[in-house]
Amino acid sequence: xxxxxxxxxxxxxxxxxxxxxxxxxxxxxxxxxxxxxxxxxxxxxxxxxxxxxxxxxxxxxxxxxxxxxxxxxxxxxxxxxxxxxxxxxxxxxxxxxxxxxxxxxxxxxxxxxxxxxxxxxxxxxxxxxxxxxxxxxxxxxxxxxxxxxxxxxxxxxxxxxxxxxxxxxxxxxxxxxxxxx
Numbered sequence: 001x002x003x004x005x006x007x008x009x010x011x012x013x014x015x016x017x018x019x020x021x022x023x024x025x026x027x028x029x030x031x032x033x034x035x036x037x038x039x040x041x042x043x044x045x046x047x048x049x050x051x052x053x054x055x056x057x058x059x060x061x062x063x064x065x066x067x068x069x070x071x072x073x074x075x076x077x078x079x080x081x082x083x084x085x086x087x088x089x090x091x092x093x094x095x096x097x098x099x100x101x102x103x104x105x106x107x108x109x110x111x112x113x114x115x116x117x118x119x120x121x122x123x124x125x126x127x128x129x130x131x132x133x134x135x136x137x138x139x140x141x142x143x144x145x146x147x148x149x150x151x152x153x154x155x156x157x158x159x160x161x162x163x164x165x166x167x168x169x170x171x172x173x174x175x176x177x178x179x180x181x
Contacts, residue, residue, distance in 0.1 A: 024093050031093070034085045038078055045074045066134055073130045080123040087116045114168045121161035128154045 052059075052067045059067070090096050090111055098104050107119065132154050135147055 027088075027093050031085050031089045034081050038081045038085070041074055041078045041081065045071060045078070048074065062137060066137060069130055069134045069137070073127060073134075076123065076127045076130060080120065080127065083116070083119055083123060087111045087119070091116055114171070117164050118161070118168060121157070121164050125154075125157050125161055128157050 048067065048071055052064070052071070056064075086096070086105070086108065090108060091113055096108075098108075107115070132150055135142055135150050139147060
């Protein structure tokens, strides 16, 4: 009798597992939306580049430097979008199956949630660094309170990234120790 009940319960577990596993596809519209956002950033980059070229004769060296940093900022955010879209889809939804493609990013070979977290935190720190550099170049036009908050947030990003990297190192060490035993 118990064996018969176990047989009846097993298909329900399997169905529930399949539903839960299939729910990962609900992320597909989110990743497609990020591709649209990437298009928005490409448009923004081109618009900012056009503004820079149009005003080139009237801009000071500082204005040009700030414009270039703005362009770099857009590029870094676009790179972040690519990492989240490609890495997140590959890690959480389905394999991309592009192993033989010559343009496959090197980091995609060993992407997992841990690698993705570290890469994202480094990208956020880089974006924050660009913003902070823009602030320092333009410091005479920005109030001290804003500068302090930007610096504080940048330091918080640095500490968070260090904590993530340290935690990942601890987890990797524990996993390799577990494999040896």
